[in-house]
Amino acid sequence: MYPVPQRAETHGRSEEYFGRWFRERKVPRDSVVLATKVSGPSGQMSWIRNGPESLDAQNITEAIDNSLLRVKTDYIDLYQVHWPDRYVPMFGETDYDPLRNYTSISFEEQLDALERAVDAGKIRYIGLSNETPYGIMKFQQVAKSRAGNLQIVSVQNAYNLLCRNFDLSMAECCHNERISLLAYSPLAMGILSGKYFAEDGGPSDARLNLFKGRYKEGESRYNLSKSNALYAAKSYLEIADRYGIHPVSLAIAFVMRHPLVASVVFGATKVWQLEEVLDACKVNLSPEIITEINKVHSRFPSPCP
Numbered sequence: 001m002y003p004v005p006q007r008a009e010t011h012g013r014s015e016e017y018f019g020r021w022f023r024e025r026k027v028p029r030d031s032v033v034l035a036t037k038v039s040g041p042s043g044q045m046s047w048i049r050n051g052p053e054s055l056d057a058q059n060i061t062e063a064i065d066n067s068l069l070r071v072k073t074d075y076i077d078l079y080q081v082h083w084p085d086r087y088v089p090m091f092g093e094t095d096y097d098p099l100r101n102y103t104s105i106s107f108e109e110q111l112d113a114l115e116r117a118v119d120a121g122k123i124r125y126i127g128l129s130n131e132t133p134y135g136i137m138k139f140q141q142v143a144k145s146r147a148g149n150l151q152i153v154s155v156q157n158a159y160n161l162l163c164r165n166f167d168l169s170m171a172e173c174c175h176n177e178r179i180s181l182l183a184y185s186p187l188a189m190g191i192l193s194g195k196y197f198a199e200d201g202g203p204s205d206a207r208l209n210l211f212k213g214r215y216k217e218g219e220s221r222y223n224l225s226k227s228n229a230l231y232a233a234k235s236y237l238e239i240a241d242r243y244g245i246h247p248v249s250l251a252i253a254f255v256m257r258h259p260l261v262a263s264v265v266f267g268a269t270k271v272w273q274l275e276e277v278l279d280a281c282k283v284n285l286s287p288e289i290i291t292e293i294n295k296v297h298s299r300f301p302s303p304c305p
Contacts, residue, residue: 035078055085080127092221159183180262232300252280
């Protein structure tokens with residue numbers, strides 16, 4: 001489905017570009033951890049396996065085979081279920097509505113297809129994404145009931161200074177089930193870099209400006225017209241300024257210090273952006289800074305869920 005905003009003409013290009021980079025530079029396959037996903041049901045992206053219609057065994061198998069073809073590799077290290085094949089509040093929603101529930105593909109059928117792919121050597125490990133505590137525990141329950149090589153090792157959920165929902169109950173599940181967090185959106189879609197607070201509203205090619213009105217998820221979740229999100233973001237920027245830390249360093253270092261975080265998922269369209277993120281990896285936040293961060297969080301708990 002990437003890149004975003006999603007559209008038919010760019011479907012699969014991220015995998016194709018990675019595969020091309022991989023081959024042209026003759027990178028040893030065992031020196032790279034390759035992770036990709038299977039998209040969950042979607043009424044909008046009709047060009048991906050008819051919607052995709054569901055995460056049934058056929059769709060999962062087809063998605064895996066297509067990813068292998070695009071990357072031109074023999075196996076995927078980490079294969080993730082991008083979002084659940086059932087109703088759950090996602091992408092800015094917070095309240096569970098039982099009336100929105102629908103008939104979905106069972107955990108057993110999804111894991112059947114993934115287990116066959118593991119046995120065939122197509123994938124090595126299983127990851128979840130945009131999941132809930134219930135989903136993690138159900139997947140684990142089914143996986144552990146089998147005698148095969150099925151291992152769920154990660155969950156890729158949003159985690160940043162403006163979205164700390166992972167800590168509410170997901171963290172306990174992941175800790176006890178030995179599942180690591182791949183934290184996506186560590187900069188809250190660029191808001192925590194401070195660029196959108198410039199007098200001109202930030203660079204014209206910044207994502208929330210470039211795709212204004214076309215990126216439903218980003219605009220609904222990271223909406224600075226919401227006062228709590230605005231005040232919280234500005235408060236974190238003030239902490240960074242007070243301690244002489246780049247706001248990107250503050251945001252990335254905060255995510256990386258979490259004991260369950262295995263990796264941080266970020267996007268960069270310019271070399272200097274990549275350098276800023278890599279510089280943040282060298283920053284250790286003092287107890288005083290964490291205390292100030294937590295004071296802001298207590299006033300504005302996760303305004304961008």
